[in-house]
Amino acid sequence: METTALQRNLAAGAATITAEVMPPRGGDVSHTLAMAEALRGRVHAINVTDGSRAVMRMSSLAVCRLLLDAGLEPVLQVACRDRNRIGLQADLLGAHALGIRNLLCLTGDPVRAGDQPAARPVNELESVRLLRQVTAFNRGEDPVKERLPDGPTALFAGAAADPHCPSQSGLLRRLERKRDAGARFVQTQMVMDAAVLEDFCRQVAEPLELPVLAGVFLLKSAKNALFINRMVPGACIPESLIARLDAAADPAAEGIAIAAEQVRSYLGVAQGVHLMAVRAEERLPLVLDQAGISPLASV
Template sequence: MKSGKFLVTAEITPPKGGDPSHTLELAQNLKNRVHAVNITDGSRAVMRMSPLAVSAILLQYGIEPVCQFACRDRNRIGLQADLTGAYALGIRNILALTGDPVKAGDHPKAKAVFDMESVRLLHLIGKLNRGVDFHKNPMPDGATDLFPGAAVDPESRSWSGLQRRFERKLAAGAQFFQSQLISDFDRLDKFMNQIAAGCNKPILAGIFLLKSAKNARFINKMVPGVHISEETIERLEKASEPLQEGINIAAEQVQMARQLCHGVHIMAVKREELIPQILDRAGVQAVK
C-alpha cells in the first residue's frame, strides 16, 4: 500500500467441511495475480471453516491473507482471543466487519452475539496493537501488530450516514477500505471526491463477476442497495456466452475503477478460478 501501486485483492470462501484442499487450490491460482486474498468469515451467516485456520494455511504456501473478522459469532473475549491468536500465527491483515444477520444463513435459529460492531472492533484492534486489552489492562505477553481494514458501501442510500460511518471507521484506525459491490461508478466517483478525498487510505472498489442475466436480477432483488442497470442485464441476456460477457463487464469495471480509486476487490462467487481472466482482460499485470 505504501508503494502507491494499484492494489488487487480477491475473495474466496472457506470450505464447508474439514478438507481445505479446494480452497487452497483456488488461492494458489491467485498467487502472483493479487496482492492479498480475503478469507470470508461466515459470509451470509453460512457455516464454514474458520477463516483464521484458512488464513494460516495460506501463509504456509506464501499467499498473503486478509482475514475477515465478523462480530456476529464472538463476544469481546472471543474476539480478543482470536485476534491475538491470528497475530501469533503470522496473520497481519484483518478486515473488521459487523457480520450478516443470522436469519440470512443456514442456521437461522442460532443465537447471534453482536457484542461489538465493526467500529468498536477497529478500536479493539488499536488497543491490542498498543499492548492493552479491551479494558485497557496491560497484556504481559506482548502487543499485536495487526493491520486493520474496514468495509465501505459507496452506493448507500444515505449519503450523510455513509459519510458519518466512513469517518468513524477512519477515526477508529482503519488503514484500508474494501467496498461492497459497485454498479454505479458515478456514485463511486462522487464518494471518492466528496467523502474519501484527503483520507490518505486506499479504497478498493468491489468488482463482482455477473454470470448471467438471471444472476444479475437475483442480486438486484436480494442485495440491499445494489442496482445493476438494465443495460448491463441486457448485455448478459443477449450474449451467446453470458459468462464470458460477465468477464468482459468485470474487466471494464476494473478499468473504470483504476481511474477513480486505489485498487479493486474482486468477488467471483463459485467461479474464483476466472479472476485471472478478468485481470488479463483489464490489462492488470501479475503482481511482483
C-alpha cells in the same frame, strides 16, 4: 513498521489488487487452496470470508494460516455477528500469533440472510468497536489488566463501505468513525457505477485519507444477477447489465468482460480493486487478463 505487501503497496500509493476466496462448507480445504493458488502473482493479498451471508463455512482464521503456509498473503475477515468480545479478542490475538497481519473488520450479514435463521446472533460488538479493539491491542492494551504481558500486536486493519449508500453524509460519518477507530484502508462492496465510485472516493474517502479498493463482482448470468439483487444486502446490479447478460450468447464470458471493464475504469478512480467471484474464483485471472493487468513483478 509496514510488514505486509498490502501495507507497503497502499502506503506507496501504488495500484493495489486484492481478491477473495470462500472457505469450504466442510473439512476439505483443497478446492479453496486451489482457487487461491490461481491468484498467486496476480493479487497483492487474498481475503478469506467469515460466514458471509450468514452461511456456515470453515473458519477464516484456519484458511488464512494455510494460505500463509502456501506463501500467499491473506486478509482475515472478522465478522462480529457470531462471537462475543471475548471470542473476538481471542481470534485477534490468535491471528497475530499465527503471523496473520491484515484484517477486514465487519459487523456481519444478518442471520436472517442465511440458511440457519434460527441461529442466535451475538453482535456484542460491531465493526467500529472491533476496530477500536484492534487498535487497543496494537497499543499493547489489555482490556482488563492494563497491558498485554508480551507486548503489542501488529495488526493492519481495514473496513468495508458501500458507495451506493443513499445517504452520503451518513456514509461519511460512519467511515470517519471507522477511520478514527483504526481503519487504514477501505474495501468496498460491489460497485456498479464508476460515477458513484468517483463521488465516494472524492467526497468521502479522500478527505479521510483512506485508500480505496473498489469492489468488482463477477456476474455469471442474468439469473445470477437477479438472485444477488434479491438475496445480498446492499446489492444494486442495474437493469442494463442484467439485460446485457441476458442477451449474451455466452453469459459467463460476458460477465468476465463486464468485470474487466470495471477493473479498467475503477483503477482510474480508486487506488485499487477488490475482486469477488463466489464459486467462480478460477475466472478472476481471466478478468485481470482482459483488463490488461499483467502479473505482478513481486508481492
